[in-house]
Amino acid sequence: MFGVGLELKYQQSKRLNQTWPGRYIWLSLLLLMEGLLHFIFVLEYDILMSYAVTAIVVSLIVKMRKRMIRITMISAAAIHLFFIVLVFLGVLTNSIGDELVAVPKKVMNLYQHGSWMNQIQYRLFHFWELRTEAIFVIPFNICMFLIGVLLVRIGAFDNNSNGINIRKRMMKTGLLVGLPLNLLLFVPGGYFDFPVRYVFAPILSIGYMGAISFLIEKFQAFSLWRVLEKVGKMSLSCYVFTECFKLNFILWMGPWIGWTPSFILRHFCLGINLFVSMLFATLWLRYFKMGPMESARKRLANLTIRKNIKKDLKM
Secondary structure, eight states: OHHHHHHHHHHHHHHTTOOSSTHHHHHHHHHHHHHHHHHHHTOSOOOHHHHHHHHHHHHHHTTSOHHHHHHHHHHHHHHHHHHHHHHHHHHHTTSSHHHHHHHHHHHHHHHHHSOHHHHHHHHHHTHHHHTHHHHHTHHHHHHHHHHHHHHHHTTTTOSSHHHHHHHHHHHHHHHHHHHHHHGGGGSTTSTTHHHIIIIIHHHHHHHHHHHHHHHHHHOTTOTHHHHHHHHHHTHHHHHHHHHHHHHHHHHHHHHHHTTSOHHHHHHHHHHHHHHHHHHHHHHHTTTOSSOHHHHHHHHHHHHHHHHHHHHHHHO
16 A cells, blocks of 8 residues: 555656655655654554655656566565575474564563663664564565555556456455465464465455455445544554554553463454544544644655755755
8 A cells, every 4th residue: 555655646746747756755764764763762563664765765666667667576576585485494494483482572571571761772772683574574565565556557446447347356366365375374383474474464455455445335335434534544643653552552461461362462452453543533633634643744844845945946
């Protein structure tokens, strides 16, 4: 969906005869800064920094010809799959399995018994170690962003028969192929955790996109869509808000997290996060036009762009 949004902004810049990437670079740099602050002060499991770097790279790629975009997408996918195979083989041979288990235990102990300052120090002192995954997924992100770009260009989201047919194929292929593959997550031993998360889950997400669009077309009057639309308008604010909520959840509910099955915990957190996001977005947009993070980012972007324009005029 980040790729879809990027392509829509690119098309808008062409319609308005604006320089590309131009303003988009500054917005991506602000997203990078927001991710860094989130990483330092909230949780180390931040994806915004990785998305920001990917957005800058892809904003240059979208100007290429369609053939070059496809070659880049396939190359990024090949690099990503190579690393996934290496990790998968490492887990099978138990050469990295113990390390993957030890890190969460260490972090859980920190959040259960350490102070907020201890957590900040831990993240700063282990910055590159904790950012390994964010760097590791950049080829994966590039591939996913470009899939979103190409989906827009082939008319997957157009309100016509071609768009409807593409979305139906997305739903059928994504669910029929992605769902069985994602069930491998329940294989004991955690052998398929990485392949599911970084290979099979994206396939299922394409099915979700098609299924959600199908449901919206079938049940247009359903009031839940309006609530989810508000969450979409405040996606960054809801992300940061729910991450803060998640941090407090870990701190207060830590004693029983250790023995609660991860599957139950994940879905419980997902349900709570969804409810909190919908409530937060609905209440906030009653009084304001946009979310707090979106408003702050827009003001910072305008301020930064104005300063750079003034510098250019002086030169």
